Amino acid sequence: MPDLKQTPLFNLHHELGAKMTAFAGYAMPVQYAGGIIREHLHCRDRAGLFDISHMGQCRIWGEKAAEALEKLTPGGIVDLAMGAQKYTVLTNPAGGVIDDIIVTRIDRGLSLIVNAGCKDKDYAYLTQQLPDDCVLQTCPELALLALQGPEAAVVMGRFSAEAEALDFMRTCRTRINGIDCWVSRSGYTGEDGFEISVHQTDAETIARLLLAEPSVEPIGLGARDTLRLEAGLCLYGHELSDTISPLQAGLKWLFKKGHAGFPGADNILSEFAAGLPQVRAGLLVDAKIPVREGCAVTDDEGRQVGIVTSGGYSPSLRRPVAMALIQPSYAGIGTPLLASVRGKPIAVTVTRLPFVPHRYHRS
Structure with missing residues (x-):
């Protein structure tokens, strides 16, 4: 290589x-x-x-670094205590996601972890968007x-x-x-x-x-x-992308109430009122055949109602599982659907995420 x-x-x-x-x-x-x-x-x-x-690590230095990044995300950055982290997204003007990132409040600024495949565009975007009193330092x-x-x-x-x-x-x-x-x-x-x-x-x-x-x-x-x-966690390029909004990906909890000064806010927040065109859902596969990314999800009459974004065999559950973006009316827990694998319909059932409970440490 x-x-x-x-x-x-x-x-x-x-x-x-x-x-x-x-x-x-x-x-x-x-x-x-x-x-x-x-x-x-x-x-x-x-x-x-x-x-x-391979992940990207960088710093944003400046007394107003948190305020600056707040304007590029759904918010909550200024509320971070020293040493605390937050998972969030950088949004684009259309309401899609440039990348999902981890932000840490540090002395005199912020520390960021960005996705490996996105770090070059992230660094260019942050350099362009940050005010003059903030400095981006990459840490290769x-x-x-x-x-x-x-x-x-x-x-x-x-x-x-x-x-x-x-x-x-x-x-x-x-x-x-x-x-x-x-x-x-x-x-x-x-x-x-x-x-x-x-x-x-x-x-x-x-x-x-x-x-x-x-x-x-x-x-x-x-x-x-x-x-x-x-664990039902999003992967950029699958459950998140520049055309998939964080609301469609099930990340409503990222949004700080009253915060509307970020890129794409009008488009994203209008989804609250108008309704989402698609939502992320878990699928239990009722067969031994894995259902992979890109497989169409249909109702029992063959109408496409969604698309698989990630799928594979679950070693913990000993069965195939998948995540998909599905029309909300078909995303209720227990809804039977079909996934098309090489032209063959495979029975799937909408289930709650995550497939395996999280075991994060919270005192």
Whole structure:
């Protein structure tokens, strides 16, 4: 993969026997020797370590950084306490989503994590939109690791009492084995866990230290996707895009009451009154055949009422599941529908999200 970028853990992935794949311009591990299902279940049962260093990390510096970003999102940024995080979206003038991001309030500004495939356009957009008294600093020198699973807190506690004591969506600066890190209690699996931002030169040391713990195994992108699907979490380019509004994606909870000064606000807020053309819903598949992205969803008379945005086998439920954008009148829990797979109708049933309950740590 000569034209692909490498994360600081590239050599470690090969040492661990990873099968590599191209993702967002990077050579990334899709799975290791045990396979995706084993990795998935290990993360649900114990703890898994993910390399997510392909994600973009940046800072917005300035006394009014929160106020500036508030104007580009559905709000809530100015309300963040020091060290607190918020999941939100950057919206475009049409009401679609430029990217979904994680924002952290830090001293003298904000820290952002953006999607790997969007970071170049995000950085260009933020540079253009931010006022002169705010400065965007990209941080390509930083790596990002995720430790996820029910035993993640026990493992983290062996290295950092401060990190282990965090609540969900809170951060701290700490040291792991003498190495400076920023740790957040967050993740993309639905499990309790942590994300560790560290200088790229120290990433392999931290990874080896965590992998030496008996409960921790390396997890690739394949299981990361099945874990987030079970958790009912949006993936940019699937449940979110520049033509899918955050309301259609089921993210109404992002919106700060009374806040209407962000791009696309008129179009998005009009959906509250006029009604949504489509909504995100979970589908239980009544067959062994996976229902994949792009499959049409129809009623029993063959009328298309939606489209699958993500789908695959759920190792936890031992059956295929999917998420889809569906006309609201067909999105009631328990509604029977059909998904077209290579021209064959497959019975599906609308179900509540997430498929597997979240286990985030909230004291």
